[in-house]
Amino acid sequence: VIVIHQPDQLRTFLNEARSERQRVGLVPTLGALHGGHRSLIRRAVTECDVVAVTIFVNPLQFGPAEDFQSYPRDLSADTAQADEAGAHVVLAPPVEAMFPEEPLTRVSVRGLTEPLEGWRRPGHFDGVATIVTKLFAIAGPCCAYFGEKDYQQLLLVRRVVSDLSLPVVVVACPTVREPDGLALSSRNAYMNAEERAAAPVLYWSLLAGKRAIEEHGVTNPGDVRAAMLEAASHEKRLQLDYAEVADPEDLTVPNVVSGEVRLLVAGRIGRTRLIDNVAATPPDMGG
Numbered sequence: 001v002i003v004i005h006q007p008d009q010l011r012t013f014l015n016e017a018r019s020e021r022q023r024v025g026l027v028p029t030l031g032a033l034h035g036g037h038r039s040l041i042r043r044a045v046t047e048c049d050v051v052a053v054t055i056f057v058n059p060l061q062f063g064p065a066e067d068f069q070s071y072p073r074d075l076s077a078d079t080a081q082a083d084e085a086g087a088h089v090v091l092a093p094p095v096e097a098m099f100p101e102e103p104l105t106r107v108s109v110r111g112l113t114e115p116l117e118g119w120r121r122p123g124h125f126d127g128v129a130t131i132v133t134k135l136f137a138i139a140g141p142c143c144a145y146f147g148e149k150d151y152q153q154l155l156l157v158r159r160v161v162s163d164l165s166l167p168v169v170v171v172a173c174p175t176v177r178e179p180d181g182l183a184l185s186s187r188n189a190y191m192n193a194e195e196r197a198a199a200p201v202l203y204w205s206l207l208a209g210k211r212a213i214e215e216h217g218v219t220n221p222g223d224v225r226a227a228m229l230e231a232a233s234h235e236k237r238l239q240l241d242y243a244e245v246a247d248p249e250d251l252t253v254p255n256v257v258s259g260e261v262r263l264l265v266a267g268r269i270g271r272t273r274l275i276d277n278v279a280a281t282p283p284d285m286g287g
């Protein structure tokens with residue numbers, strides 16, 4: 001894999017690829033690559049001719065009390081993983097290359113970004129929307145691959161692309177899980193062994209909500225939440241932040257579960273904040 005550090009080098013590289021009619025795939029990341037990222041890259045490799053991975057710990061999306069300074073940075077390990085998964089080029093720019101001066105512009109998506117992670121992480125989604133728009137501007141027309149694990153982010157990216165007519169096809173990829181159900185995340189590495197053993201409770205909570213809808217025919221979102229909260233309460237190490245039932249397109253809470261919904265949870269185990277989500281579809285009520 002070719003490793004470059006200047007955004008303009010990526011622009012030139014991908015422009016050349018497109019001039020040879022190659023399809024471009026883009027996998028934006030914060031680095032600390034794991035199996036989830038590798039699955040995004042592999043998917044991109046199957047659908048595109050040239051795949052670029054960006055590794056940039058984006059200061060705009062971290063709050064003042066968050067882990068920007070301590071976020072794991074290991075370019076050689078990341079490059080090895082990108083290479084193994086089949087990426088062709090890695091852009092790993094220093095902050096000064098991305099932001100030679102303090103950026104005054106923000107891309108901000110209303111509505112979608114207000115619930116769930118939105119009000120708990122003020123400024124986070126503006127930071128994500130801004131950097132993703134910038135990476136799309138650098139990369140040019142492409143297919144861009146995002147994991148469903150960050151579901152609210154995925155919806156936000158789709159909305160930025162459609163609202164701003166960006167020449168990007170957003171491809172959503174399923175969450176990759178450990179054998180015990182824990183969704184892969186760079187932040188999993190923050191946990192000690194005991195915390196790690198407790199962490200799958202978030203997934204169990206989602207599965208309890210999914211079972212309530214799909215197997216027990218529960219249609220009241222409050223009752224679905226109660227099932228999720230009950231499952232979450234079995235693990236004392238979890239400080240649950242939220243467990244919600246939401247419309248899969250706009251994240252509003254439905255009055256009744258009558259079609260596919262998204263179940264989303266967030267919580268802290270020790271000092272590690274984790275999020276996860278699954279889809280749930282009620283059984284056909286037509287009879």
Ligand code: PAF
Binds near residue numbers: 028056058131132
């Ligand atoms: O999901 C991530 O890793 C980041 O939020 C993204 C999309 C790369 C933007 O910095």
